[in-house]
Every structure is written in structure tokens, then in C-alpha cells.
Amino acid sequence: MKIEKPKFDKKRIGLILGPVVSLILLFFGDLEPGRPEITKTAAVAVLMAIWWVTEALPLAVTALVPLVAFPFLGIIDGKEISESYINHIIFLFIGGFIMALAMERWGLHNRIALHILKWVGVSPGRILLGFMLATALLSMWISNTATTMMMIPIVFSIILELEKNIGKKKISRYALGLLLGIAYSASIGGNATLVGTPTNLICVRILSVLYPEAPEISFSQWFVFAFPITLIMFIAAFSLLFFLFKPKEKWEGISSDAFKNQLKNLGATGYEEKIVFILFLVLAFLWMSRSGFSYNGFKIPGWSSLFENPKYINDGTTAIFISLLLFIIPTKNGKKERIMNWKTAHRLPWNIVLLFGGGFALAKGFEVSGLALWFGEQLSWGDQIPSILFVLAIVAMMSFLTELTSNVASTQMLLPAFAAIAVATGDNPLLFMIPATIASSLAFMLPTATPSNAIIFGTERVSIENMIRAGFRLNMLGIIIITLMTYLLIGKLFGVAMNVVPDWAL
Numbered sequence: 001m002k003i004e005k006p007k008f009d010k011k012r013i014g015l016i017l018g019p020v021v022s023l024i025l026l027f028f029g030d031l032e033p034g035r036p037e038i039t040k041t042a043a044v045a046v047l048m049a050i051w052w053v054t055e056a057l058p059l060a061v062t063a064l065v066p067l068v069a070f071p072f073l074g075i076i077d078g079k080e081i082s083e084s085y086i087n088h089i090i091f092l093f094i095g096g097f098i099m100a101l102a103m104e105r106w107g108l109h110n111r112i113a114l115h116i117l118k119w120v121g122v123s124p125g126r127i128l129l130g131f132m133l134a135t136a137l138l139s140m141w142i143s144n145t146a147t148t149m150m151m152i153p154i155v156f157s158i159i160l161e162l163e164k165n166i167g168k169k170k171i172s173r174y175a176l177g178l179l180l181g182i183a184y185s186a187s188i189g190g191n192a193t194l195v196g197t198p199t200n201l202i203c204v205r206i207l208s209v210l211y212p213e214a215p216e217i218s219f220s221q222w223f224v225f226a227f228p229i230t231l232i233m234f235i236a237a238f239s240l241l242f243f244l245f246k247p248k249e250k251w252e253g254i255s256s257d258a259f260k261n262q263l264k265n266l267g268a269t270g271y272e273e274k275i276v277f278i279l280f281l282v283l284a285f286l287w288m289s290r291s292g293f294s295y296n297g298f299k300i301p302g303w304s305s306l307f308e309n310p311k312y313i314n315d316g317t318t319a320i321f322i323s324l325l326l327f328i329i330p331t332k333n334g335k336k337e338r339i340m341n342w343k344t345a346h347r348l349p350w351n352i353v354l355l356f357g358g359g360f361a362l363a364k365g366f367e368v369s370g371l372a373l374w375f376g377e378q379l380s381w382g383d384q385i386p387s388i389l390f391v392l393a394i395v396a397m398m399s400f401l402t403e404l405t406s407n408v409a410s411t412q413m414l415l416p417a418f419a420a421i422a423v424a425t426g427d428n429p430l431l432f433m434i435p436a437t438i439a440s441s442l443a444f445m446l447p448t449a450t451p452s453n454a455i456i457f458g459t460e461r462v463s464i465e466n467m468i469r470a471g472f473r474l475n476m477l478g479i480i481i482i483t484l485m486t487y488l489l490i491g492k493l494f495g496v497a498m499n500v501v502p503d504w505a506l
């Protein structure tokens with residue numbers, strides 16, 4: 001009789017280990033004599049970190065811990081901590097996702113992707129570029145997961161067409177490159193905008209929680225900083241994948257008819273698609289131009305300055321305004337419907353909304369209790385290390401850490417610590433927080449790193465070995481690119497000076 005070895009149950013171990021370690025710290029630890037709230041907050045943070053990393057409970061459930069722990073431990077009033085779970089960043093996410101759902105409802109995302117593919121051509125390099133470009137552009141506005149899921153049926157139809165015309169054996173390695181290209185470009189594209197990936201919004205909100213006097217990071221500011229990084233990373237990813245997976249023989253007997261036929265099958269662009277596309281462009285324009293643009297003394301005022309109180313209007317306000325229009329404008333399909341309905345809106349990822357709130361609540365605990373400042377003081381010796389080396393170390397750590405853990409959970413746990421370290425070592429918190437946030441989405445080696453990687457791995461056409469081989473090289477390129485671009489751009493676009501702590505952070 002064969003005896004089966006007991007399986008390693010990460011979730012069950014994490015469920016028990018979290019409270020045990022937390023209680024040991026709570027009853028036997030004293031991080032700062034005379035200030036028990038610091039130790040109490042650290043105990044809550046440790047519990048949440050272990051549960052998030054091991055996924056002992058659903059991530060959104062763990063995010064609810066501060067609602068109970070902080071009031072019971074006497075750290076923050078229950079009413080005050082509850083308010084962390086709903087704010088303008090949450091509504092920015094909700095508004096952006098409603099737009100994405102409207103695009104999916106009327107098939108606009110498919111039409112955009114196929115037009116891009118038809119435009120770039122049918123050579124191996126052009127098809128790879130087309131899929132990566134379509135994925136990256138869509139993931140700037142739609143969740144990376146949704147973008148990858150949407151691209152899967154399109155890429156498989158093209159792979160099957162190539163196998164039929166060229167041969168399955170000849171196309172196998174190239175097909176692998178196509179699939180990896182979709183996963184990687186979804187992660188890369190999502191970094192360009194605040195709504196492209198949850199971690200970007202988390203960074204903005206945690207900054208405002210820790211430093212209420214800090215200047216706002218607007219949609220346009222983030223885009224102007226992150227887009228050059230996204231563009232260079234996109235070029236690096238395309239070049240690497242094409243070099244690794246390009247066909248050895250020249251293709252023959254393939255044309256752009258496959259894309260044209262798929263577009264033809266979609267039919268003429270409907271009224272509803274046109275409305276969604278127009279509102280999508282309007283939303284992008286309003287986001288980009290709300291706060292204006294400033295660079296080296298040159299300033300263009302934003303449209304919000306036309307109102308009596310420009311500061312009352314934020315990117316969340318704009319997102320909900322366009323969302324309301326989607327619910328108001330009627331369709332012309334004869335069913336007396338609206339462009340957007342609540343049945344479709346039910347697909348909003350409320351678990352991510354709660355996860356956001358949990359991270360913001362934890363950041364509030366770090367700030368109120370003084371744990372963030374304490375953590376920074378423990379690393380004050382780092383003021384002798386050049387700032388750029390600190391940035392390099394943080395970017396490398398985030399890139400590889402999020403291969404194994406949720407990038408959302410890791411960002412929410414570590415950004416308050418990075419901010420405190422920056423102040424303690426004599427630097428602007430933005431110098432560490434922004435590159436760390438971008439690096440958290442650039443994990444390409446393992447299926448567990450991002451939902452996009454997991455989806456591609458789930459096709460059973462990509463092995464872990466191939467993903468690691470290509471992903472490790474791209475990780476290393478990403479670490480170098482983010483560090484250098486931070487050094488070159490962050491001072492000009494965010495007013496960050498090396499080795500200078502701004503007044504709002506003191």
C-alpha cells in the first residue's frame with residue numbers, strides 16, 4: 001500500500017502562524033518604551049502581512065482586519081478608520097472600471113485590438129509588435145487581467161491560422177513568444193496611468209494619508225513620468241522576445257486577411273460602440289488636462305481652473321461624471337436600454353475595493369501610531385549611502401518580492417516603510433515610493449507574479465522554465481531602466497531634490 005506524503009498547506013500554516021507571531025509581538029515585544037501603540041500597530045501589520053503573503057484568507061477579508069484590530073487595541077477610533085475604506089482614489093478606480101466594462105459590453109476592446117493588428121502587418125516582428133502594442137495600450141485603461149483575457153481568443157485565432165499555413169512545429173516557439181508578449185505588455189502598459197493597475201492608485205493614496213500636506217500627484221503628472229518608463233520597457237520587452245523566439249525560417253503564404261476577416265465578422269461599428277469610444281476619449285482628455293502641466297517654469301493651466309474651487313475637483317470626480325453619462329445615455333438597439341446598466345456594473349471587483357481600503361487603513365495606522373517614523377529611525381544609518389543606490393536596492397527588492405507575493409499587498413505593506421526610510425535618510429518620500437510602486441508591477445518570471453502571467457501559464461502552452469528564462473532577463477532590464485529614469489525625471493516632474501527632505505514630510 002502506497003502511503004501518500006502530507007501536502008504542504010501554505011494557507012493553513014499562514015492562518016495559524018499569523019496570529020501566533022502577532023500575539024508574541026503584542027505581549028512580549030516593546031519596540032519603543034513608553035509608546036505601546038507602535039508595538040500594537042506592528043503586531044497588526046505582521047498579522048496582515050503573513051495572511052496576505054500566504055493567502056490564508058481571501059485578500060479582501062484580511063483587508064478588513066484594521067476595522068476590528070485598531071479600535072480594540074486603542075490605536076484609532078472605529079469611525080475614523082472606517083473612513084479609510086472610501087475616498088476619491090476608490091471612486092477613481094470604480095469610474096475607470098465602469099468605463100472598461102462598457103467597452104467590454106459593446107465589444108469596443110476587440111475592435112481596437114484588431115485594428116491595431118491589421119495596421120501593423122503580418123511579418124513575425126509586426127504580429128508580435130501588434131499584439132504587444134494592443135495589449136499595452138488597452139491595459140493603460142482596462143485592468144491587466146481583463147486585457148489579457150480579452151487578447152487570449154484573438155491570439156489563439158492567429159496562432160491557429162499560422163499553424164494551418166506554416167506548420168505547427170515551425171510556429172511553436174514563436175507562439176510561445178506571442179503569449180509571453182501579451183502577459184508582459186499587460187503589466188508594462190498598466191504602469192503608464194493611475195488607473196492602469198491598482199498599485200499606482202495605492203501609492204497616491206498612501207502618500208496623502210502619511211503626508212496630508214504633500215502636493216497631489218495628478219493623472220497627468222503620473223503619466224508624464226511613467227510613460228517614458230513604459231515606452232522603454234515596452235521596447236526592451238519586444239526586442240528581447242523577438243530575439244529569443246523569432247522564427248528561424250522565413251514565412252510564406254500568410255496574409256493580413258485573418259485580421260480583416262475577424263474585423264468583418266464584427267460588423268459595422270455600432271452606435272453604442274461610438275458613444276463609448278467618444279466618452280473614453282473625453283475621459284482620457286479630462287484626466288490628462290485637469291490639473292494642467294508644468295515643466296521647468298513653463299506652465300499650462302488645467303480646465304479645473306475654470307471653476308471657483310479647482311481643488312474641489314479630482315480625478316475621481318471626473319471618472320464618476322463620465323460613468324454617470326454612461327448610465328444616462330440610451331442605446332439604439334430597440335431594447336430601451338442605457339449604454340451601461342447595473343447588471344454589467346455588478347462585475348466591478350469589489351474585493352479590490354476592499355483590498356484598497358485595507359491598505360489605506362494600515363497606512364493610517366502607521367502614520368497615527370508613529371510606526372512609520374520608528375521604522376525610518378531604525379535605518380537612519382542609511383544617510384551615508386548614495387540615494388540612487390537606495391533606489392536601486394528598493395526597485396530590485398520589489399521586482400523580485402512580487403514574483404512570490406501579491407503586488408497589491410506588498411505595495412500596501414512596504415510603501416509606508418519606504419517613505420519613513422526616505423525621511424530618516426534625508427530624502428523625499430517620493431524618491432522611494434514612486435519607483436517602488438512601478439517596480440511592483442514588473443515581475444515577469446513566475447506564474448504567481450501577476451494575474452497576466454497566471455492566465456498565460458494556464459493556456460498550457462508556456463512552461464515555467466521558458467517564463468523564467470525570458471522573465472529574469474526582463475526583470476534585470478526593468479530594474480536598471482526604472483532606476484535610471486527615476487534619477488533623470490523625478491526631479492523635473494515632481495520637484496524631488498536628492499538628499500533634501502521637503503517641508504511637508506517633516
